[in-house]
Amino acid sequence: DAGVTQSPTHLIKTRGQQVTLRCSPKSGHDTVSWYQQALGQGPQFIFQYYEEEERQRGNFPDRFSGHQFPNYSSELNVNALLLGDSALYLCASSFTDTEAFFGQGTRLTVV
Amino acid sequence: AQTVTQSQPEMSVQEAETVTLSCTYDTSENNYYLFWYKQPPSRQMILVIRQEAYKQQNATENRFSVNFQKAAKSFSLKISDSQLGDTAMYFCTCYDNDMRFGAGTRLTVKP
Numbered sequence A: 001d002a003g004v005t006q007s008p009t010h011l012i013k014t015r016g017q018q019v020t021l022r023c024s025p026k027s028g029h030d031t032v033s034w035y036q037q038a039l040g041q042g043p044q045f046i047f048q049y050y051e052e053e054e055r056q057r058g059n060f061p062d063r064f065s066g067h068q069f070p071n072y073s074s075e076l077n078v079n080a081l082l083l084g085d086s087a088l089y090l091c092a093s094s095f096t097d098t099e100a101f102f103g104q105g106t107r108l109t110v111v
Numbered sequence B: 001a002q003t004v005t006q007s008q009p010e011m012s013v014q015e016a017e018t019v020t021l022s023c024t025y026d027t028s029e030n031n032y033y034l035f036w037y038k039q040p041p042s043r044q045m046i047l048v049i050r051q052e053a054y055k056q057q058n059a060t061e062n063r064f065s066v067n068f069q070k071a072a073k074s075f076s077l078k079i080s081d082s083q084l085g086d087t088a089m090y091f092c093t094c095y096d097n098d099m100r101f102g103a104g105t106r107l108t109v110k111p
Helices: none
Strands: A005-007 A010-013 A019-024 A031-037 A044-050 A053-057 A064-068 A074-078 A087-094 A106-110 B003-005 B010-014 B019-021 B024-026 B033-039 B046-052 B064-069 B074-079 B088-095 B099-101 B105-110
Touching: A005 A087, A010 A019, A019 A087, A019 A106, A031 A074, A044 A064, A044 B099, A074 A087, B003 B088, B003 B099, B010 B019, B019 B105, B024 B074, B033 B064, B033 B074, B046 B064, B046 B074, B074 B088
Parallel strands: A010 A106, B010 B105
Antiparallel strands: A005 A019, A019 A074, A031 A044, A031 A087, A044 A053, A064 A074, A087 A106, B003 B024, B019 B074, B033 B046, B033 B088, B064 B074, B088 B099, B088 B105
16 A cells, blocks of 8 residues: 655745646545645645545635545645645545644645 | 643654654544654655544554543653654644644654
C-alpha cells in the first residue's frame, strides 16, 4: 500500500498565477482533506471532500477550490496566487471516523 | 468549530526521561476524537495516539500515553523513556466534523 501520495513535492509559482496540487488517498479511504501549513505553524484546515462533494470548509477564500474524482483522488486549486500562499500543503485521507493518514505534502513557494 | 490550544511552543527532555506535552481543546460536539500527531523534519505527519471521547480509559501505545480529562477538555501526551527519534513537532488535534490542529510543541530529546 503506497499510502497517501501527493504531487508535486515542490513547486515555485509567480504571484497571480494559478496552481493545482494533487492527492491520491490511501487504499480504502473515501475522504480527503486539505491543509495549509505555514512555516513554524500548525496545519490549517482548508476543506474536506467526500463522495465528490465538499463536505466541510475552513476559513479560506474562494480562490481555494477543490475537486474529488470517482476514484477518491483529489485536487486543490489556488487562483491568483499571493505571496502569503507560500506554505506546505498537506493532504490527508481517512475512512469514516478513523484517523487521518497524511501525505508528505507539497511545498509551494510563490515569488 | 473546535479550537485546540498547545501552550508549550518548545520543550526539551533528556534521553530516557519522561516528558508531558499539554493540550486543551474546545468543541460543541458530543462525539469527537482526539489525536496526537508527530511531524519530524521529514515533514511526514505521523499518528502517535488516538482517543475516542466516549471512552473513559486513557489510550496507551507503547511508550506513549494520554491523560484525557473530558470535563476539563484536556488531553496531554506523556512520552516515557524518551528516545532521540522522538525529536519532532507534536500536534494535538480534535476531530468532530473536521480536524483542527494546535500550534504544535517542538520537542527536542537530548543525548
